[in-house]
Amino acid sequence: MNIFYPKLITAAFALLCVFSSVYAQGIKGVVRGANGEPLPYASIFLVGSKSGTSANSIGEYEIKLTSGTYALRIQNIGYVSQEKDVTVNDEWVKQDFSLKVQGYLLQEVRIGKGEKGDYANTIIRNAIARSKFHRLQYTDYQMKVYVKGTGELLKAPFFVKGKLKKEGVKLNEAYTSESVSLINFSQPDKVTEKVIAIRSTGEDSGVGSPSMFIAATFYKDKVANIISPLSRSAFNYYRFKYEGSFTEGNHIINKILVIPRSKGDNVFEGSIFIIEDEWAIHSVNLRTSVLGFPILVRQNFAEVAPLVWLPVNHQYDFSGNVLGFAGHYKYIAVCSQFKVTLNKELIAKAELMEDSKPVSSSAVELPVSNNAKLNRKQFRKMIDQAEKESLKQQRNPEIIKERAITTDSLARKRDSVYWTNERSVPLTIKEVQGYHRDDSLVIVDSMKKSLKDSTGVKKHKQFSPLNLVTGGYYKVSKPTSMKIDPTITQFYFNTVEGFNVNLSGELKYDFDSLKRSLSFAPVLRYGFSSHTLYSKATLNYQKENVGAITAFFLSGGQFVSQFNDEEPIHPLVNSITSLFARRNYMKLYEKTFLKAGYSYKPSAFFSMSVNAEWAKRSALTNQSDYSFFKPDSRDYTLNSPVNIEDPNTDFATHNAFIADIQLKYRPIQSYRTYNGKKIPLYERSPELLLNYKKGISGLLGSDVDFDQVELGVNHGFEAGLGSRLNFEVRGGTFLNSKQMYFMDYKHFDANRVFLASAKPAGTFRLLDYYYYSTNGSYITANVYYQIRKLLFTRIPEVRLAGLKENLFGNYLKTERSANYYELGYSLDNIFRIFRVEIATSFLDSHYKEFGYRIGIATMFKVTTK
Structure with missing residues (x-):
């Protein structure tokens, strides 16, 4: 034993030295602009590798490296990228960078045949023509992703500050979450994620999956339901302006200003940078809003495989205020260690052309004969065909999108040494203070949650008569x-x-x-x-x-x-x-x-x-x-209800035996999956309804005898940018009404109070609850149309505040009543919570009534039994 211990200590010391040489060295510093101000979230790449990192919110960066000489490229949108060779020995090397503001060369350009307007239109059309190719040029890829999210609550109503303080939430202090994951993407839209590590301040709940940020691509028509500047319909929603170009390595990068034709939710505004000839995205710097909350989206792309450009740095800034609360949240994601499998089906060379003359000399791999020359229309048609062939090979074509996430058993147990080695973006002083502040709270809270009684069951409060x-x-x-x-x-x-x-x-x-x-x-x-x-x-x-x-x-x-x-x-x-x-x-x-x-x-x-x-x-x-x-x-x-068909709705005590059957069916079936669980996509199919009700006479002394059948259809779908149409139509009749009481009549979803229904499509606003109830034939129709831009929402400031305008119409006709109509207007998402409606009703062509209703904003989905 006396011999063994010295050997063990020597081995441990040697092992410690090895780890120190691997992890306790690298390059770190600060990225600044020409004026000396730190540049937040600048991108740092290792030239020739598939790795990099990002600066934090105060421009600090660090990248852990073994000994050797490395070429670093520093890139930030709006600044001239800079490359420098740095040698690493056995300690940290401090290397600061100062980036100059990017100048843009306004070249004399020739608008191609058939093109109109700015040269930007030519560039964007070429990029749109290539967008699907850039999505299909690989069959799958894997990458490592580090995500850091930091939020601050800046303001809160006075009456909740005490409660927040009790819960350990303080104003103007950082609350940070971090995660490290391995992300795998497979065509057509499958993302699997394994979370390796999670760390967060406050409750030990972890950070949200980074796949929700990195899975979306601007090469699709929509990014999180927002029209992409490279959408096939982009010119319907955007104007584009060419702002010049600059050279980076062997590439010419074009800066294109993205100008929404109508500002507000569902569109972007800012700049997109397109690589000349390859027509791939170099970077994006865009702004948008969701329900009036502003969002900043910045991405830097890198060539992670031959001609494959994918985003390697993501930045998302969320901010806003609602009901006296105000705050902001920033996410930064760093992607590295890419492994890309190219699509071998794209095997033959082709040249992208104008309708009559080529605009590119770059060769791309396409499934056509050698040296074929294609215009944009032919190119898109060919890629569409390749996509269709790929979709035919899907094992389950009903699955539109797949997402799966697993968490390593040690993910929440990683120590500070692990995070020191794996953290891609340095913590700021404020974030470090947040971790120190909450680590003790997490321990105390975990102890409280782990208290168990003698049976191994967590303790819960005991019953008290007051609980009744x-x-x-x-x-x-x-x-x-x-x-x-x-x-x-x-x-x-x-x-x-x-x-x-x-x-x-x-x-x-x-x-x-x-x-x-x-x-x-x-x-x-x-x-x-x-x-x-x-x-x-x-x-x-x-x-x-x-x-x-x-x-x-x-x-x-x-x-x-x-x-x-x-x-x-x-x-x-x-x-x-x-x-x-x-x-x-x-x-x-x-x-x-x-x-x-x-x-x-x-x-x-x-x-x-x-x-x-x-x-x-x-x-x-x-x-x-x-x-x-x-x-x-x-x-x-x-x-006693008042009814036009039955002047006396009083009734004697009686017995009733009633049976009914209800069927609901959607003919078009498609899903997205999350961890193997199918989540239906109802928007792709209408719902068909069949109801049959039978009053059975004589059974158990039953006094009723009637037969009612009803058919219906309802559906909701997008009807243009930021617009949505919901409708419901129902019709029915009583095949037999020999013996009925008023509660057996067909009653309609009516309303006479000031509160609006949580189900805006399918309900009446001003209809009496029982006046039009019937035991004959009937038909109802309800339409609710949310329009992105109507009256007040034509004002950009109103749209940017998240307000929505809606039109609705309701119709009822029974066998013994006149045609009943309702027409109305609503202003939605007021203070992020409320909806105000005004409605007018008519009988045939005669005005009947005007009224208003107040309800919950339609952004809140209320499920009823």
């Missing part, structure tokens, strides 16, 4: 959970029950990893004026197997129900309109029932449900005349 009022969530055991809904938010008023209170909750058991579950959800309700206690409960079983979802439910009890069983009037809204304005829109009846149902959804594009219900239905009358205000001119209406 405030609500709560409890973990009874590992597979069993219990939820109590807050009773304080379920205290309502209606004229039938007066003030009423609801107590509800759910007990749920998960059999195996959430694939099978059984839940029991009881509800108790008491009306203080009707002095009636109601109760009901639902037992639900759900199973998911290879994407197919099967569910059964059984429910029953004695409860109140709206005549429209889709419950268009929320109890809270009815409480407000009743207590403040004496408008009791909600009409109720009592139902003692037992209902069972089965649903099957084998895919996201087809679903079927079958339900059967037996019910004893009884009429209810008003029991309360209370309201906060009592204008002499307004009394509460009776609890």
